[in-house]
Amino acid sequence: MRRMQRHILTLLVLLLGTAGGYGQEIRFNATVDRNEIATGERIRLTITLSNTRERFEAPDMGGLVVLQGPFESSSMSIVNGRMSSEVTRTWILTATKPGTFTIGPAKVKIGNGIAQTDPITIQVTKGSGPPPSDPNAARGQARDPNLFASITLNKTKAYVGEQVIATYTLYSRYNNIELTKYDLPVMNGFWSEEIATGDRGWEPQPQVVNGIPYNVAILKQQVLFPQKSGKLKITPMELSCIVNRSFFNRGTEITLESNATELTVLPLPSPAPPDFNGAVGDIQMSVQADRTEVKANEAIQLHVRFSGKGNLKLLEAPDLKLPVDFETYDPKVTDKITVNASGMGGSREFEYLLIPRHEGDYDLPGIGFTYFDVKSGTYKSLSSPPITFHVSQGEGSSSAPNASRPGRSDVQVLDEDIRYIRTGDPQLRPSGSLLFGSAPWIAGMAAPALAFVLFLGWRRRRERALADVAGTRRRMADRVARKHLAEAGKLIDAPDRAPFHSALSKALQGYMADKFQLGLAQLTQPMVRERLATLPDGQALADRYVALVTACDMARFAPVEEKPRQQLYDDAADLIGRIENAYRANAANDRK
Amino acid sequence: MARILIALFLALPLLGHGMSKQEAEALVQQANTAYSGSHYEQALALYDSARTEYASATLFYNIGNCHFKLNDIPRAILFYERALRLSPGSDDIQANLDLARQQVVDRINALPSFSLGNTWSSFRGGRDVDQWARRALWGCTALFVLLAGVLLVRANMVKRMLQVAAVIALLFSLMATGFAAVRKAEVTSTDEAIVMQAKVDVRSEPRDGSTVLFVLHKGTKVEVLQDANGWNEVRLPNGNVGWMPATAMERI
Numbered sequence: 138m139r140r141m142q143r144h145i146l147t148l149l150v151l152l153l154g155t156a157g158g159y160g161q162e163i164r165f166n167a168t169v170d171r172n173e174i175a176t177g178e179r180i181r182l183t184i185t186l187s188n189t190r191e192r193f194e195a196p197d198m199g200g201l202v203v204l205q206g207p208f209e210s211s212s213m214s215i216v217n218g219r220m221s222s223e224v225t226r227t228w229i230l231t232a233t234k235p236g237t238f239t240i241g242p243a244k245v246k247i248g249n250g251i252a253q254t255d256p257i258t259i260q261v262t263k264g265s266g267p268p269p270s271d272p273n274a275a276r277g278q279a280r281d282p283n284l285f286a287s288i289t290l291n292k293t294k295a296y297v298g299e300q301v302i303a304t305y306t307l308y309s310r311y312n313n314i315e316l317t318k319y320d321l322p323v324m325n326g327f328w329s330e331e332i333a334t335g336d337r338g339w340e341p342q343p344q345v346v347n348g349i350p351y352n353v354a355i356l357k358q359q360v361l362f363p364q365k366s367g368k369l370k371i372t373p374m375e376l377s378c379i380v381n382r383s384f385f386n387r388g389t390e391i392t393l394e395s396n397a398t399e400l401t402v403l404p405l406p407s408p409a410p411p412d413f414n415g416a417v418g419d420i421q422m423s424v425q426a427d428r429t430e431v432k433a434n435e436a437i438q439l440h441v442r443f444s445g446k447g448n449l450k451l452l453e454a455p456d457l458k459l460p461v462d463f464e465t466y467d468p469k470v471t472d473k474i475t476v477n478a479s480g481m482g483g484s485r486e487f488e489y490l491l492i493p494r495h496e497g498d499y500d501l502p503g504i505g506f507t508y509f510d511v512k513s514g515t516y517k518s519l520s521s522p523p524i525t526f527h528v529s530q531g532e533g534s535s536s537a538p539n540a541s542r543p544g545r546s547d548v549q550v551l552d553e554d555i556r557y558i559r560t561g562d563p564q565l566r567p568s569g570s571l572l573f574g575s576a577p578w579i580a581g582m583a584a585p586a587l588a589f590v591l592f593l594g595w596r597r598r599r600e601r602a603l604a605d606v607a608g609t610r611r612r613m614a615d616r617v618a619r620k621h622l623a624e625a626g627k628l629i630d631a632p633d634r635a636p637f638h639s640a641l642s643k644a645l646q647g648y649m650a651d652k653f654q655l656g657l658a659q660l661t662q663p664m665v666r667e668r669l670a671t672l673p674d675g676q677a678l679a680d681r682y683v684a685l686v687t688a689c690d691m692a693r694f695a696p697v698e699e700k701p702r703q704q705l706y707d708d709a710a711d712l713i714g715r716i717e718n719a720y721r722a723n724a725a726n727d728r729k
Numbered sequence: 730m731a732r733i734l735i736a737l738f739l740a741l742p743l744l745g746h747g748m749s750k751q752e753a754e755a756l757v758q759q760a761n762t763a764y765s766g767s768h769y770e771q772a773l774a775l776y777d778s779a780r781t782e783y784a785s786a787t788l789f790y791n792i793g794n795c796h797f798k799l800n801d802i803p804r805a806i807l808f809y810e811r812a813l814r815l816s817p818g819s820d821d822i823q824a825n826l827d828l829a830r831q832q833v834v835d836r837i838n839a840l841p842s843f844s845l846g847n848t849w850s851s852f853r854g855g856r857d858v859d860q861w862a863r864r865a866l867w868g869c870t871a872l873f874v875l876l877a878g879v880l881l882v883r884a885n886m887v888k889r890m891l892q893v894a895a896v897i898a899l900l901f902s903l904m905a906t907g908f909a910a911v912r913k914a915e916v917t918s919t920d921e922a923i924v925m926q927a928k929v930d931v932r933s934e935p936r937d938g939s940t941v942l943f944v945l946h947k948g949t950k951v952e953v954l955q956d957a958n959g960w961n962e963v964r965l966p967n968g969n970v971g972w973m974p975a976t977a978m979e980r981i
Contacts, residue, residue: 559790562787563787564787564857565757565785566784572909573862578866581866585872586869
């Protein structure tokens with residue numbers, strides 16, 4: 138028996154020991170069965186405190202009259218060795234006058250802190266006699282307190298492109314509810330992206346709204362990106378559902394509309410930086426090449442990765458300013474973007490395949506990216522450091538002659554500009570001056586023609602002269618005679634006298650022969666006299682001629698010189714001059 | 730007396746010019762330096778002072794470049810056109826003119842015209858405006874020298890060759906004279922102009938208020954047909970004709 142008692146004691150201790158450690162969290166809430174009544178109607182206020190042994194104070198009823206209560210009930214259960222307890226106190230309240238009443242919070246001391254319930258607002262309308270039998274009909278079309286839907290936004294102001302989360306919620310107090318259809322609002326001015334709710338989608342969660350416990354189901358959540366500034370309205374969501382359907386009951390169809398809401402969208406500050414591409418959020422960029430030392434024609438992978446929060450799905454591939462000798466293809470886009478209750482986030486990665494075609498060192502300039510930072514409300518520019526690629530000679534890309542080798546390429550024109558000025562001799566000339574038609578030009582053109590005409594004239598005369606041998610001889614007589622005279626002149630002082638006189642005689646006789654077309658045999662005195670007689674003053678000239686020739690002959694053969702040589706010479710020269718003059722004068726007379 | 734005359738004769742070419750050729754060339758050199766340092770305004774001023782008394786295709790081309798760099802496209806076109814007149818078929822001038830024309834608003838479809846291309850026009854243009862005139866001089870001289878040769882030489886074979894050469898020289902000098910005459914007409918013609926105003930209404934009559942036929946924009950090249958009290962009648966390459974104020978254009 139004693140032993141038995143000990144066992145029971147042990148059991149009790151075990152039980153108490155377990156009870157001492159409440160494993161469950163403490164719950165404390167206040168609920169009412171409804172929060173809109175008419176005067177005289179009754180409300181049931183229930184306050185539940187669980188998992189603690191503390192006692193709570195009754196709340197301030199805020200002007201409502203307590204009809205009955207509090208009734209207290211408590212329960213305790215042990216599940217899998219864990220104990221939970223619950224204390225419930227219930228009041229029946231009523232209102233005597235219309236208005237808005239607030240049931241204050243109930244408080245309980247737990248540990249060092251105080252837990253309290255939410256205050257509950259009760260709308261009391263003026264009752265009309267006894268309470269209506271059908272509460273649903275009585276409350277009109279305004280709002281079924283047992284079933285309503287709402288749209289909530291997580292912020293009321295946002296920049297263009299900033300993400301806003303819209304939550305569509307259904308609140309219901311019916312046990313059995315079947316949603317037949319719902320129409321989400323038409324989103325004008327938004328780009329929207331649904332949040333995947335996963336498996337927990339339709340599972341209703343209990344939630345107390347203004348004292349009334351509801352089963353709350355989140356129908357859908359969306360991330361909204363406003364696309365324009367201004368006040369954007371979101372129209373109500375419409376839905377219809379069937380409640381209270383059971384095996385025995387077809388149920389009631391209820392159609393309801395949620396609230397409408399609006400969002401103030403702020404425009405992005407202007408002016409936007411030139412490379413701003415519409416990215417809004419909180420975004421980081423990283424640029425990575427898998428290697429910087431390659432051989433020509435080998436591929437390089439370049440990863441440009443944007444991560445963070447924001448409208449990542451709208452990001453476009455950045456513009457790489459690749460060196461000319463690099464070939465690339467459209468980048469491969471890898472998205473790791475999740476859309477969840479905290480918005481759109483994750484990363485978008487662009488993977489470029491770069492193929493350098495020639496050896497050398499190439500610089501890839503830094504990639505610039507500008508986004509609008511929502512937190513600070515400013516534009517932020519990111520830029521990656523430049524990357525230098527060292528490309529060494531690859532197989533088959535160099536001097537080996539190969540018709541199909543990819544190494545040859547056209548020179549690419551990168552940009553156009555005017556050609557540079559000419560810096561050489563500017564070849565300046567006075568403005569307005571032209572050679573053609575100017576006086577020097579005309580003179581230059583005329584000069585050769587003139588020269589040619591002169592040439593023709595000279596030639597004609599010469600031809601005529603050549604044809605006329607006698608005339609030539611006559612014309613040349615003077616010149617030839619002077620030549621002979623000059624020879625004689627050199628001999629004036631010679632020791633021997635014969636050569637001088639011989640030369641002088643030859644000059645005189647030669648002249649006469651030439652001038653009058655006489656052979657040497659014809660140079661007799663009478664012949665000479667006859668010819669000279671035709672000239673004016675011919676007799677005197679003939680006398681002088683005969684005298685001179687005789688003197689020369691005498692001096693040649695006689696032992697003495699009658700006259701000095703100089704005198705003879707001058708005489709001869711004078712005579713030839715005179716005959717020539719007389720001849721010309723005669724010829725001139727003839728021409729007349 | 731004779732010495733004074735000689736001095737006067739030497740000074741004669743200088744009387745018309747306040748600036749010697751050396752001075753002008755020095756100005757052009759300075760301008761080139763300024764241009765290479767991207768001081769286009771300064772370069773333009775220097776070129777312009779050389780232009781007051783001297784001209785050349787190179788000078789006009791460089792001035793056109795300055796205007797282009799200063800973004801004065803109509804004036805750039807004007808000077809490229811002037812340079813092209815002095816040196817037709819020049820590759821550089823044509824390239825820059827084409828580039829400048831790309832920025833002109835008006836696109837006019839020219840009526841099809843006969844053109845033998847750059848080689849022909851640069852052959853026809855000569856190295857400078859006087860080249861054909863000089864060639865005519867040489868050709869004329871050669872012709873008469875050869876004719877004289879024909880008369881002097883007796884050997885039959887040589888005579889025959891000289892005769893052929895003389896015929897060639899005759900044809901050459903005739904052609905050169907013809908080309909020189911055409912070049913003079915081209916260079917001195919004032920019947921082409923460039924529109925200088927940003928926008929100008931071309932009217933049906935030479936007075937304000939008459940019907941606007943079409944609208945031209947700066948940089949467009951027009952042919953001037955006649956002028957009357959401050960208005961010019963112009964023709965477009967596509968054949969349209971109308972009147973516009975003379976102040977809105979500058980002759981090439």
